[in-house]
Amino acid sequence: MRPHITAEEAKKSVQLLEECELIKKDKSGKYVLTENSITTGDRTSKLALRGYHQHCLKLAADSIDRDPPGSRHISGLMLGISQEGYERIVERINAFRKEIALIAEEDQNSDKVFQLEFAMFPVGGK
Numbered sequence: 001m002r003p004h005i006t007a008e009e010a011k012k013s014v015q016l017l018e019e020c021e022l023i024k025k026d027k028s029g030k031y032v033l034t035e036n037s038i039t040t041g042d043r044t045s046k047l048a049l050r051g052y053h054q055h056c057l058k059l060a061a062d063s064i065d066r067d068p069p070g071s072r073h074i075s076g077l078m079l080g081i082s083q084e085g086y087e088r089i090v091e092r093i094n095a096f097r098k099e100i101a102l103i104a105e106e107d108q109n110s111d112k113v114f115q116l117e118f119a120m121f122p123v124g125g126k
Helices: 007-019 047-066 083-106
Strands: 023-025 031-033
Antiparallel strands (some): 023 031
């Protein structure tokens, strides 16, 4: 498990995942995902989702030092765009996120769990 957690933290996490119906036990007693992909949707304004995304972005930053490049992908762009350009890009990101979720749903041989975050935020301008 990355990052490393205690046995108690793992137990609480498994219980929460079961309560949220994100995992279940199969016939052999092994935990399996109920869905191959989970999305927060197109908007993330709720406080709980804000904390979730902050945590996931920290995990991404930690992954740069922890995981070898062959087991992770991190890339970025700095863009000069208008509000219209921003809105067009957000539409494409939302469509792409749904396409990736479909790929995961169709993957019958999943054996790893990855976190994928999209972040686009202002760093300058008006």
